[in-house]
Structures are given as structure tokens and as C-alpha cells.
Amino acid sequence: MASIFKMNVLNNIESIRKEFPILNTTVNGNKLIYLDNAATSQTPNCVIDSISNYYKNLNSNIHRGVHTLSQLATEKYEDTRKKFKTHFNAKSSSEIIFTAGTTHSINLVSSGFNEFLSKEDEIIVSQLEHHSNIVPWQMLCEKTGAKMKVIPMNNNGELDLIAFSNLLSNKTKIVFVNHVSNALGTVNNIKEIIDKSHSVGAAVLIDGAQAVPHFRVDVTELDVDFYVCSAHKFCGPTGVGILYGKKEWLDKLPAYQGGGEMIDEVTFEKTTYSDLPNKFEAGTPNIAGVIASGIALDYINEIGLENIKEYEDYLLQYATDKLLEIDGLKIFGESINKTSVISFNIKDIHPYDIGSVIDNLGIAVRTGHHCAQPIMDFFKIPGTIRVSFCFYNTTDEIDTLVNALKKASTMLS
Amino acid sequence: MASIFKMNVLNNIESIRKEFPILNTTVNGNKLIYLDNAATSQTPNCVIDSISNYYKNLNSNIHRGVHTLSQLATEKYEDTRKKFKTHFNAKSSSEIIFTAGTTHSINLVSSGFNEFLSKEDEIIVSQLEHHSNIVPWQMLCEKTGAKMKVIPMNNNGELDLIAFSNLLSNKTKIVFVNHVSNALGTVNNIKEIIDKSHSVGAAVLIDGAQAVPHFRVDVTELDVDFYVCSAHKFCGPTGVGILYGKKEWLDKLPAYQGGGEMIDEVTFEKTTYSDLPNKFEAGTPNIAGVIASGIALDYINEIGLENIKEYEDYLLQYATDKLLEIDGLKIFGESINKTSVISFNIKDIHPYDIGSVIDNLGIAVRTGHHCAQPIMDFFKIPGTIRVSFCFYNTTDEIDTLVNALKKASTMLS
Amino acid sequence: MKIKDIQDQIVEEFDIFDSWMDKYEYLIELGKSVPVIDDSNKIEENIIKGCQSKVWLHAEKNNGLIEFYADSDAIITKGIVSLLIRTFSNQKPEDIINASLDFIDKIGLRQHLSPNRANGLNNMIKKIKFYAIAFSKTN
């Protein structure tokens, strides 16, 4: 892997694929074709090795430890924080909080907003969200009485930003929108959303779970207040999330969980909290996972996010063209600004039936509502078949997919 | 490893140690002697391999997936739940919730009690607790106005259960005590605490972080309402916690985090929650970690918790005797009912100085307040040196420790 | 025919096919013959949970025997339901309650069903037995 440096993906696809052992396994007697990357991406050897190495060489509880192992583990853990600080161009490492995942990150913020909201206030969500960016805020509204407004979308699966402007007012306290829709792939114009929100004094949380794996994100340039993502979607391990928060906000936000690490002094009468980032990292974190997430970040940076984007755009275009040749296939989400996600149905065949048939041919796709029921409600469908590409996928795999879909369609019509 | 079956530890110590690659590393030029097991235990090959195998063969997002990988990952994840159900003798697998750690588990419960407490109510903690079992409840008291009472301890580091009885009343809503103190090793008489609490209608949460690695716990026999622990303390990976909760309680407790998986249906108007255990597992869990935790559980069960306890008791006795030969050494926590943890100071030498010196000799111990400041306050000390043994430690290591301590003591006196 | 015999018959029929694809196609064919539930019975309480697809199941008792009606929006699911209905329709409540089901494994479909679907299948069987228990207490 050491030799991969900002490599052009297309010319190096074979050596890239070799880094992902799972791509060489078979499913139901067929070579696995993994097209469920928006649910979770696969894991390269360097990330797997990082976890093994951690447990073989430096496993130890971090912070406060005086012995060498604990020191080394702490250093690696804190170095990882610096990597993410640099990657996202945050102002300080203490603006990077490690959590258990995007969902955890969002709940940390939404739960803190409990203190900032009253029943006169409003918060704004979009119709394009993953349940993880809806439900925590609904729970918040239930507790505080605040009202939730919804940015509508058009038939292409794009948010209506004029409607958004009309929803904004000085009652708006926070706006939470995903950078990229997991169900449709739409890339939202979050810069405009952030700027407009700030003009009425509202904070903005951006759910970047589907963005971080595909292109570079600069939180300072975006001037975003909170930005969240999950490591398992960018070739990292499960159980790790990243929360970027502006220092001003993280200072204001109350601590989420209580425990070790996040406190300075504890007596039964009074407890004082630690400074950032420890205030939000109660208990023993997923140390091995966090360190491995940093290795995953290094890995995608070594290939180069520009190269990844270029190649994935190419796959997206190729797949879209081929899929549209299938009789009766309809794509949902037709924004010109999309990541490599295609949601579709064929005729009125149930997506679940298609998914089952092509699974038997070794092809992994996701079917259903993709944790985004409001989108399905909008299109008045029970669900879709979703294929989502990573930089290790190939046009050959897309050809096989298309043939399998044709077969399934014939069988099931 | 396959051949280890309920093996007598003493006779098999060499083959057991071979399973832990880190035990063969060196620190500062000396062979590592790892005596910080109460902070985190080391990881056997089978657990490390389980994680690698997961990423190499079945990494995939669980639940709702129609394709084979997702099915296999879901099966392994749910089988792991059954393992813990069996191990703890819970009534149903849905009483086992996977979290990110003990701290997370406790916060899940304490946050839910928000709905059950008013300012007339009282909750009871013990003086022996880890900060993780104090701070979340302090935060709860701040929100609800409920009052926190403290079970005092005696000079041996044992809880005063007569005083406890006097604290109990029909105002008491929940009692939270650890099974074993991480700082002193005291095994608390939790059966009596549970029964007495139930007699006034109070719920009981037991923090089993330091118990589960050392002896068998039967939640049905204990009749406990909530029992929590962390995988990284019983040879499992970081980032995984287990929460057992009685069905009646988990049904009553409000959902903690909102997100995918934990909902049944989502519209902007109304969201319905899933059944147990999904209600409490929002977002993509630490799938690899959870599965590996099950392998860790299998591993300690293969050695046999009875064998582990017998051997660790032997180490505890051996070490206690040897340590007490050191001039000016004082042990804190002298209950006759202890796990293999020894907290001590030598003369008035700062524990941190001792820790630094013996670290240079390759010996990893913990120094400081061990996230249990109220215990340090009780003994009026800034901290202790804590050695904590696992079943892979040896009497030879203890001899080396004792020599190192003598050397350090001479240097620092 | 007894429940056991019907199951054996199903296993025999599927034995003809070597590939899962042919089995799937036969299943889909069978799905088309399912005694379709009346639209008026496609109500919330007749929906079976645990499937990505929806399944409705309705039962009636005639002359001491139970008759099942079903539908699903997914055609493979409908094929599976059709096998269940064929097995359990026109049987006595007691026989349904006591029946053990093995044809799913024997026709080699289990490994081609997702756990979602297997889960859905379990819920269907539960619902069928639930009807049988309910009807065994009525006349």
C-alpha cells in the first residue's frame, strides 16, 4: 500500500482491489459483487492490520496512564484526532470528538439542544434525511415543544431552497440537513443552506455520512457549526463516528454522557467537567477503532479524494446509462449533482424480489426504504433497489449487475 | 485454542500466555509485565482473528439487508446476543442490549430515569463507585431535583449495609452500586442490596465492569433490574458494552438515542419505535466488536470462570503476602471478599513516582485516583498504585514486581 | 390429505428442479395460484410484520376446517405463502397446532431466503398457528 500515492484509480484498480480481501470471496457460488457501499464500505488490509497491530502491540486504556503502553496508545489516539482536524480543516483538534457513529454524534448534539429550545422555537429538517437525522430531533421537539419544519424536495430529489428561505425566521434555532442523501445520492447545496441559516442566527448541523467517503469537506470554508460522519462508510471499522463542532458551540453545549475521562474532579457534592474534547468522550472509547479510522482516512487520502471522485463519477455515468437500457427501469433521484448512488425500480416488481434473485447471483444491493421513509412516501413507493459504488467497483461488475437485473426482471414479470 | 476446555489455569499457563501476543512484547528493553488488567485486559488471538475474519469475510450492515453478507453478519450479531443471554442467564435475548461500553450503558439507564423522578425522590449510590456510576446520576439529579444518598464504607473498603438500610425508604427510586470496586477490588454483597432495595420498590442497577471478567453472574438468580459491563475488560475489544435489563424495565424505559434500526415507521408527523432490543440500538452498531466480544466470552468460558477465579485468588494471596514484605507498604481495601486487585502506597512516596520508575523496568501498573476520587477522599490520599491480575499473569511476574518496587522505594525515599 | 403428506408432496415436486433458479420460478408460478384475500380483509390487523414486503393473511373456519387466504406485494413472498396455505388449509385446528414444518429446509430454499424473509416466514407460521388456536376455542 505504501506505494499508492494519489493514484489514478482506473489505472490501478487491480492493485486497489487486492487491498480488500472480501472482494475475492464468493457468495452462493458466485464471485461477490458488492454494491451496497452506502450502507457500509469494505475494509482494506491496512485498516484490518491496524486493528490487529493495536491488540498485539499496544492495547491499553488511554489517558491518565503512567505506563508506556498507555502512553503509546494515548499518543496514537490523539494523533488520530489531529489527522481528522487536518482533513476537515478544523481550527483545533479539540473540535474533533470521537463517538460511536453518525447516529451517536447527532444525538449528542440534539440532546444538548434541549437546553436551548423552548416551545416558541422552530427547527428545520429536510425531506431527504436519513432516520438518524430525523428521529433524534423529533424526540427533542417532544421534550421542548419546539416545532419541526420540513424543506420539501422536487421530483428530481433536490431540495427546494426557495421554500427553505421561506421557512427560515428568527424563530429558527437549528437546521439539520445531510450533505448527501443516502437514498438518492443527491448532493445538497449546503453552503447556501448554512449561509442562509446563519443570516437568521440559526445553527447548522450537516450529516456528512454519505459525503466524507466521496469528496473533501472543509468545515472552515463551509463555516458549518456541526459536521458528523461514520468511519464504517469510508473504509474504516464499525463503531466509530466523528463529530466536528465549532469550539464556541461545543463549549456551550452541555456534556452528553457522564463518566470517566470527561470530568475534572468528582465529589458527591460537586463535579467539574474537563475541557474539550474530553467533556464529550466519557468512558473508555473505541480505541482500536478510532486509530484504525485514522488509517482508513490516510488510505483514502493516499488514493486521493479527487481521484476517487473522478472515478466514481465515471462509474455513476456508466451505470446510469446501462441501467436505463433495461425495460421498465425507473431511477429515483435525478439531480445532476449526485454521488455514485442509484435508486430504482423495474416495472412494478417488488424491490425485495429483485434483491433476492440477484443475491443468489452473488450481487449485494440494498432494497427497501433505506431508513428514509419520507422519501419513499414522496414518490409513493414502498422502496427501491439501491446500488451504490465505491472506488473499488468496476464497469465489469456493472455489466454483470445489468445482466442479472434483466434475468430477474424476466423471471419476476 | 480449540483444545482448551475448562482447563486448569496453573497447569496450562504457558499455552494460555501464548494466546496473547502482547505478552511477548518488550517495553523499554524489558519484557512487558502487564498488571493493569482492571483498566483493560489483553486480547487473545481468537478475538483478534475474529475481527480480521469479520472484515475479510462478512463485513456488511446488519438488519434489513436482503443480501447474503448482510444476512450472515446479522446472524452472527444476533447469535452473539444469545451467547450473552445464556451466559448471564437472562430470560430472553431481547433483554441484552449492545452499547459502546459500561459508561454508555449506565447513561442509557440514567437518562431514561429522567421520566421517572421528581424532586421528592431519592436515589442511592455507594462511596465505592467509579465515576461512570456517579456522574450520570448527578446529571440526572441536576435535571430532576432528586436527591442522591451515599452508602458509606468502612476502613476495609466494605460497604456499610446497615447504614444502607437506613438510607432506604419509599422515596428511593433506584440504587446503583458496582459489583466489584475497580479501585479496591472489594466484592460487594449485591444480593442483599438488591433484595433490600426491592423491598421498598426501588430498582437496582449493578455496574459489573469489574465482576464479569472474574466470576459468573446470574441475573435471574440475582433478580437484578439492570446489569452492565464492558467487553474490553474481559478480553474483548474496545468499544463494546453490554446492558442487561429486565424486560419490564426496558419496556418502560424511554428510547435513548434516535436513529435507524430503532424505529418501526417514520413520518414527520409520527414515529413508532421498534420492539426490544432494537429500541435501544439506534444506528449501525459496532458489529465487528460485538461479534468479537462473543468470541471473548467463549474464550473465558472455555478456560472456565471457576478455574479463572481459583487461579486469580491464588495470585491475589501470593501477591498480597509478598507486597506486605515491602517496608512501609500499606494496602487500601482489605475486605476478605476481593477480586485480584491490590491498591497500595509505599511510605509517603507519590504513587506517580513509583509508577514511572517501574514503568522503565517494563511493569505496567496504574497510579492515581482510578476514576474513584471519593474513595481517595475517604482515605485522604491523592491516589494509589494499583496492580490488577488477569488469569495470564504469573507468580514470577509478581516476584519481578516486588523487586522493582523495592528498587523504586529505595531510589525515591 | 394430512399435513405431513402435503409437505412430502411439495418436497417431491421441488425435487425435480436442480437449480435454485428453477425452484424460484416454480415458486413464483405457485404464488399466482394463492387463494387471494378479499380486499376488505386487507386490514392492518391481518398484516404480518418482519418482512420487507407486506403479507396479509386471513382465515375462516368452515365445517371444523380452517381455510386461509393471503396476499403479498412481493411475488416470491407470495409463493412462499402459497406453500404454507396449501399445507395448512382445510385442516383441523388441532392438526395445525401440532404440525411441525420441515419442507422449507427439504426443498432447499432456506439458504436462499434472507433472515428477514426467514423471520417473516416464522411470523407467518406463528400467525397461522395463532389462528388455529383461536379457532380451536370456537365452534
Place this chain on the structure above:
Amino acid sequence: MKIKDIQDQIVEEFDIFDSWMDKYEYLIELGKSVPVIDDSNKIEENIIKGCQSKVWLHAEKNNGLIEFYADSDAIITKGIVSLLIRTFSNQKPEDIINASLDFIDKIGLRQHLSPNRANGLNNMIKKIKFYAIAFSKTN
């Protein structure tokens, strides 16, 4: 002597010792000679955070030069503080502000200090520079 020269001197002294143990023992010895802070100055605001042990640091300005006083409850920490004080005491504020510190690495102690301690060390240096900045603005 200039800050740089004092640092060189310290490095030379430590060069005599081969083993970290001898270095530690010398450090402990040095700790005993630290200009001890007055008990009246052992106040909250003079405590330096980031150590498992407590460190108090106090400074005064005499004739344009800063003098440091310190104490710690841990003897190794005290040895480290003593080196810092030796380096920075009786220096002009500007020189302290502009000084760069390298003896810690050169005497080979860095790898024998925990990051906790390294963290504590950084905080001590910060505090020393903080005093220098404050005093540079007074007369």
C-alpha cells in the same frame, strides 16, 4: 549565563550517566535543591494542571529579572521542575519568551516521561512563558 548555555550545561551533566536509572537518581537529587515556593503561594492559581502530581509555580521580578519558585508532591516531577527553574530563573522576560527548549530531549529523558508528564511539562513551560509575558508588560 544565557538560557542556551545553561541548557548545554545540563546536557553535559546528564551525559555522564549511561542508564536512565542513574539519570533519574540525579534528577531526584536535583529536585531537592529546588527554590521552594512559600506555603502562602501554594494557592489554586499557582497549580499547574495536566499532571497526576501537583505542581505549584510562582514567580517574582527583581531588577528586571524573573525568579521562579516551585514545589511538587512527586519527587521526579520536582526534579524536572528544578531543571526548568535553573534554566529560566534570573533571566530577562524577553529571553524567556524567545527561548527554545531542547535539553529535555538531549538528556534522553523524553522517552522516560509519560505523555501525562510530557503534557505536564508543556504546561509548566507554558506557565513560565506566561509569567514572562506578564512581567514583560510591568516594570
